[in-house]
Amino acid sequence: MLKIYNKLTNQKEEFIPINPGKVGMYVCGPTVYDHCHLGHGRGYVSMDIIRKYLEYSGYEVRYIMNYTDVGHLVNDAEEGEDKIEKKAKKEKIDPIEIANSYIQSCEEDFEALNIKPATFYPRPTKYIDKMIDFIQRLIEKDFAYQSNGSVYFSVDKFSDYGKLSGRKTDELLAGARIEIDGDKKNPLDFALWIKADENHILKWNSPWSIGYPGWHIECSVMSCDLLGENTFDIHGGGNENAFPHNENEIAQSEALIGERMANYWTLWNMVNTGGSKMGKSLGNATNLKEAIKKYGATAIRLWIVSSHYRSILDYSEAPLLQAEKNLEKISKFINHIQTKISEANPSDDDSTSIDFDYYNEQFKAAMDDDFNTPLALSVFYDLITQTYKLETEDKVTFTDLKNILSFWKRTNEVLGLNFIVAETFTLKKSIGAPEEIIQLAQDRETARRNKDFKEADNLRDKLREKGFEVEDTSEGFKLIKLVSRD
Numbered sequence: 337m338l339k340i341y342n343k344l345t346n347q348k349e350e351f352i353p354i355n356p357g358k359v360g361m362y363v364c365g366p367t368v369y370d371h372c373h374l375g376h377g378r379g380y381v382s383m384d385i386i387r388k389y390l391e392y393s394g395y396e397v398r399y400i401m402n403y404t405d406v407g408h409l410v411n412d413a414e415e416g417e418d419k420i421e422k423k424a425k426k427e428k429i430d431p432i433e434i435a436n437s438y439i440q441s442c443e444e445d446f447e448a449l450n451i452k453p454a455t456f457y458p459r460p461t462k463y464i465d466k467m468i469d470f471i472q473r474l475i476e477k478d479f480a481y482q483s484n485g486s487v488y489f490s491v492d493k494f495s496d497y498g499k500l501s502g503r504k505t506d507e508l509l510a511g512a513r514i515e516i517d518g519d520k521k522n523p524l525d526f527a528l529w530i531k532a533d534e535n536h537i538l539k540w541n542s543p544w545s546i547g548y549p550g551w552h553i554e555c556s557v558m559s560c561d562l563l564g565e566n567t568f569d570i571h572g573g574g575n576e577n578a579f580p581h582n583e584n585e586i587a588q589s590e591a592l593i594g595e596r597m598a599n600y601w602t603l604w605n606m607v608n609t610g611g612s613k614m615g616k617s618l619g620n621a622t623n624l625k626e627a628i629k630k631y632g633a634t635a636i637r638l639w640i641v642s643s644h645y646r647s648i649l650d651y652s653e654a655p656l657l658q659a660e661k662n663l664e665k666i667s668k669f670i671n672h673i674q675t676k677i678s679e680a681n682p683s684d685d686d687s688t689s690i691d692f693d694y695y696n697e698q699f700k701a702a703m704d705d706d707f708n709t710p711l712a713l714s715v716f717y718d719l720i721t722q723t724y725k726l727e728t729e730d731k732v733t734f735t736d737l738k739n740i741l742s743f744w745k746r747t748n749e750v751l752g753l754n755f756i757v758a759e760t761f762t763l764k765k766s767i768g769a770p771e772e773i774i775q776l777a778q779d780r781e782t783a784r785r786n787k788d789f790k791e792a793d794n795l796r797d798k799l800r801e802k803g804f805e806v807e808d809t810s811e812g813f814k815l816i817k818l819v820s821r822d
């Protein structure tokens with residue numbers, strides 16, 4: 337039974353989908369005014385793991401992640417510059433081009449980290465009409481009001497305000513800066529539509545003013561549009577956005593649809609560096625591309641899944657080097673098993689020494705417990721240790737080897753660790769290698785015997801071009817095919 341820690345109730349709850357066999361999931365995406373940093377990598381890998389484990393468990397997942405390309409103002413405020421426009425002015429490029437180029441950058445990183453593409457990637461600039469319509473309906477239902485060309489959500493009208501982040505409106509009011517903003521009825525009211533000043537680049541016509549949407553409204557509108565105007569299953573995001581962003585999403589959506597926005601809220605924790613939070617606006621963010629270049633995308637992914645998504649993840653040299661080592665350990669093991677399979681004599685003997693029901697249950701138990709990836713990985717490390725031990729006793733059977741490989745393939749559908757796996761072929765056991773390759777290897781063997789080393793080298797290069805490495809052994813040649821595991 338899958339249990340998910342629900343931020344809405346602050347406890348682990350059994351996961352019950354609204355529609356049997358199906359899951360609707362919405363994740364708040366990045367604001368695309370710069371390259372992704374490690375905090376983004378952590379967040380979106382964590383959500384990818386949740387999605388992939390739901391799929392592993394047999395659910396069909398409709399996964400939505402937005403790209404914020406307008407409306408997110410500097411310091412998450414409601415006045416001042418738009419983050420994307422600020423960058424556009426600095427680089428003297430059209431804001432939409434800025435957004436497009438960083439979306440592309442983001443997608444490159446996601447692909448490198450083996451994050452499965454979303455079902456849809458909505459963008460607010462493509463949703464202006466629907467946002468205006470949504471805001472209009474909130475005004476008609478008396479949850480929002482127009483003031484001097486801007487539109488605000490009336491927090492007083494929504495009695496559940498603060499339920500996700502646990503903030504109480506009276507405490508918020510006491511702590512609120514006394515804003516000199518005559519447009520709002522209550523200092524806690526937040527903007528749905530903002531009247532643009534003349535310097536603003538991205539602005540649209542609306543019934544209230546030429547302006548642009550507030551940051552929060554996009555997620556309510558796009559989730560309603562793509563997951564339906566009713567409760568959906570899972571809402572993901574970074575916990576630093578629980579307030580005000582997610583809280584305001586809840587207020588807008590629930591005011592409109594009259595029921596819960598989402599049943600489960602899964603929020604990832606931050607990445608720490610040198611003892612403090614990593615963030616673009618904090619100026620201490622490590623660029624994701626640079627980290628990938630330094631450690632490799634798969635080691636970064638392994639570093640992320642080696643920690644639970646609700647724990648703070650520390651960015652420093654030691655855990656990343658450890659991830660590199662662990663990755664090597666896993667890939668060496670899988671390659672070793674693969675080689676043993678290709679060299680073994682297949683037999684009808686189906687005896688086994690390793691109990692895979694146990695390993696499957698352990699993996700599932702770990703992941704069912706709020707996606708506990710560090711525990712799930714330890715199940716696999718245990719299998720590695722047990723296998724090597726049994727090998728020294730010569731007890732690993734052909735069936736065990738095949739079971740190890742299929743257990744790994746199945747669990748790695750969730751973990752998503754991409755690495756190179758060598759498939760080996762020998763002269764005796766060339767089953768599976770393309771005939772053309774075998775021929776080239778045999779020709780090379782002949783050239784070598786005739787001491788025509790130039791020709792032999794030539795043929796080795798040809799094999800390499802086709803993705804095969806050739807090794808000479810006492811029993812003749814051995815071919816190693818390098819294939820990407822996905």
Ligand SMILES: [Zn+2]
Pocket residue numbers: 363364365555581585
């Ligand atoms: Zn959002």
